[in-house]
Amino acid sequence: MRFFLMLLALLTVNCALAQHTRWQITLNNAEALFEEGDFNEEKYFETIDTLRADPLTAAYELTGKADGLLIEMNRLTAVAYQQLGNAEEVDYFNRIADSIEKYSREREELVANMAEFDSLSGKWSVGQLKSYLNKNLGIADKALGSEHPLRGILLYHKAKVNFQLKDFQSAIASISAAEKILLGFMAESASVYSDMILLKAESFFALGDTDKAATTCKQYIWVKEKEMSLLESNFGFHQKETFFRDNKGNLSRLYALVASLSDSNESLVGELYSFVIRLKELHLAYVYRVKEKAYRSTDQQLNALLREWENMVDQTAQAYRERIFNTKDSINYSGAWSKLQLKKRELSILEKQIGDRAEQIRLLIPDYEANWYNIQSALALDEVAVEIIKASVGADAKYYALVLKGGNHPPEMVEIGSVSDLEHLSYGQYLRENGVRGTSSLATAPVKLRLNPLDESLYSKYWEPFGHLLGNANKVFLSSDGVFHKINPETFMLEEGGYLFDKIQIERVNSTAVLIKPEVRNTRLGKGALVSDPQFNFDNKTLSESKVEESVKVRYLSDFVDLAPLPFAKEEVRLIRKLYTDKETKLYTGYQASEETVKEIVQPYFLHIATHSFWNEQYADEPMLNAGIVLSGVENYESETKFPKGDGILNAYEVMGMDLYGTELTVLSACETGLGRVQDGQGVFGLQRAFLIAGVKTLIVSLWRVDDKVTKDMMALFYQYWKNGNTKSDAFRKARSEIKQQYPDTPYYWGSFVMLHNDH
16 A cells, blocks of 8 residues: 555656656656566665755756645655655655745745856856845745755855955855755765865865865865766766766866875875776776676676667667768658667666666676775886876866876876967977878878977977986886877987887876776687778779768768778788687688678687778767778668668777677777877777777777888787787887887887777
């Protein structure tokens, strides 16, 4: 009977609030729990508690005529709790309903005032805003009581105004009062709570109280880590992207504040280092962990969900392809767009199911603790770990380096330079000095090196600001951010002659936490796979002769990919194949080098792909769908009415769904395979990200357009050294060193390819 009453209450609320999207989703999620068979009380109230966790949003969204609906929602939720005998919750929701009934007019006025507060912030003086907030605090005391969350938000706004007035003591007092109220109504991980903590830290710093500022910064980091832990149980990356986007400004403020405190507080820098590696590992480490545990697990449900996810990723990519094909047909385009959105929603639901199942069988517990002192213990005395971070918001946006040396010294933090310089002026200089025409050029030959004597050296701009902390280190594990993903520091010229490549060994890593991750050992790895020399056109007709002017090929490829044959790519894989027996490798060329064939490659020992690739910046809002590899049939694989399994383009989204778990190495021997949309704090979204999600341990990609013949020579040397027992890193370094000796005048030929590790 009590379950019937709860279901009745839920359905009534569900109908009453149908026009309010946010609550509709919450209640739909709760309703779905009744459809699972055995009713789960804990899960039901965990879901319905979002109504309590976010009463402020309810106050904003359900105003005026919706007061009756909000009252009903709280009364019915109280009934549900009553059936479970929880008197405290019954009293809580009834009190909210009573308050709304008693002060409906005042509450409506208050919410209306707060709704226009942001617009007033840009029009009124700070003094006027303070008076306005005090007036509304008086209304809140009368209509809502002294402990209502809306009053806590008003106090937080007042603290921000006091901060602008440089009345930092009053700002701290307002925040402290708001904390006491809001902690009773929302999780500590709620964004408004963490915003207050950061403002409190800045207020302490402004007063010169560096100890309290540092302590409060640590509190902010702790709150953010708690928020991140809630995100981990989702297998997808979209929620994590939203987290980074929403916190971009606050993280920038945190980095700048810690930099100002770094000289007087070593422990705070250590806390930030540990926080940064967890940030950078937020998605990739979790996906890798689930795949690894699933590989070792006998749990059929989890493995079935992962296979379903791989198929769904492929279907989503196909839906996107259909949308592009139908750009000029408004009716079909609308249908294709709707189908794409549906697939994205289905994929999101499936990713949540994977996370829930992994949590049920306790696969989410990491095998290592990512913190700076564990990383330091993995470093030799002549090794250094460097985390680059970007404070990307504000006119004073900067890059910083967190430097951790082997031994027993805590991490150090140093400013590198301004974002505006390093991402624009200096990056242009970097391209010039490496002979690169620019990422939009189709040319694969270096421009003549023209140095401006007035230019400060790239070494002094990008490396020296933290390089002086490296001491006599022989190896640096470098985790990049922002523009550092797009450059190869080894190509920096030194004052004394030569390049940074000659002075120190740089190991690029997704995060320096790779030093402490348990090594992935997949005992089921198959043969090495070589993919090269695709047959771009199945009937030897040109694009125009095939009459596919409106196709995705023209739209995506003709402006920035020359689909000319790659004779040296064919020779490249032939030379590699000579090093291995038939039992060790499988070769896919010509017609066989198709999208469908490549997708069917499962857990190879290594995967080498030598063909054309692309990154389409015009569609950067969908980076995983607009970076790809060009394969067989690309020129005439589609028709106007039928969409086959493949179109000759393997995009990054499709790569993400491949099963490459534990693959030792993937080499993308093509132009600009390391490019994509750089997401601050997360890495490069494109082919690079996709292959790491697919499970690859080490990846070789290029940063600019490469010479076909030189690439062939370098890859043959690399595989020879690797086959002879050298580590991947040493083999890669030796191969590039030989090419450098052949072309000593420019890094163009040896500096484009970089190796990225996601496993030690």
